[in-house]
Amino acid sequence: xxxxxxxxxQEIGNILGYQFRDSARLEDAFKAAGVNDRDGNKRLALVGxxxxxxxxxxxxxxxxxxxxxxxxxVSHLASNIxxxxxGFELGLDEFIENNPCQGDTISNKVMAATMEAIIxxxxxxxxxxxxxxxxxxxxxxxxxxxE
Numbered sequence: 001x002x003x004x005x006x007x008x009x010q011e012i013g014n015i016l017g018y019q020f021r022d023s024a025r026l027e028d029a030f031k032a033a034g035v036n037d038r039d040g041n042k043r044l045a046l047v048g049x050x051x052x053x054x055x056x057x058x059x060x061x062x063x064x065x066x067x068x069x070x071x072x073x074v075s076h077l078a079s080n081i082x083x084x085x086x087g088f089e090l091g092l093d094e095f096i097e098n099n100p101c102q103g104d105t106i107s108n109k110v111m112a113a114t115m116e117a118i119i120x121x122x123x124x125x126x127x128x129x130x131x132x133x134x135x136x137x138x139x140x141x142x143x144x145x146x147e
Contacts, residue, residue, distance in 0.1 A: 008095060015090055016118070016139045018132070022125050029117035030092075032110045034099035041117035048120030052078050052142065055133050059144040077142050083115040084108035086141045092118075115140065 009026055013019040020026040025044070033040035053074055060070035076082060087093065093106040096114055119136060126132035137143055 011095065012092075012118075015092070016136060018122060018136050018139065020121070020125065022121070025121045025125060026118075029121045030095050030114060031097045032099045032102070032113070034101065035097050040099075041113055044118075044120035044124075045113045045116035046120070047123060048116035048118065049078060051123040051133060052116070052119050052137065055130070055137055056142075056144060058130075063144065073144060077144075080108060080112035082142075083112040087111040087115045090140065 008030065009020050009023045012026060029041050029044050031040045033042055056074045056077055057070055060073060065073070088106075088111060092114060093111060096106050096110060098104065098106055098110065102110070119133070119140075122136045123133055134143075
C-alpha cells in the first residue's frame with residue numbers, strides 16, 4: 001500500500017481520469033479480502049464485474065455484433081487475466097491494501113478483484129450512469145475492440 005500521505009482520490013483520479021466524490025467507497029475498492037473484514041472489496045467487485053459485462057454486452061448489441069462475437073469479447077475483456085494485466089499496467093498495485101498474510105505481493109486474483117471493485121464503485125457512485133461507466137471502462141483499457 002502506498003504512503004498514507006498520498007491522496008488516493010487524487011492519485012486514482014489522475015490515472016483513470018475520473019474524480020471520485022466518495023473517497024470511502026474508493027478506499028474500500030482498494031482493500032483486499034482479509035484486510036478489515038473477510039470480504040474486503042469483494043462486494044464492490046461483484047457489482048463491478050456485472051456492470052462491466054452488461055456494458056460490454058450492450059456495446060455489442062449497439063454494434064450489431066453476433067451473439068458469439070459478444071460472448072468472445074466479454075469473456076476476454078472481463079477475464080481475471082485481462083483485468084489483472086490492465087491493473088498492473090496502470091500501476092494500481094501500489095495503492096492496494098493487501099491482506100497482511102500475503103505480504104507485499106499483489107496476486108493476479110487480488111488485482112482483478114480490485115479492478116472489478118473500482119468499476120463497481122464508479123457504477124454505484126454515478127447512480128448507474130452508462131456514460132460515466134463507459135469513461136472508466138475506456139480509461140482502464142477495457143473498451144470494445146475496434147473492428
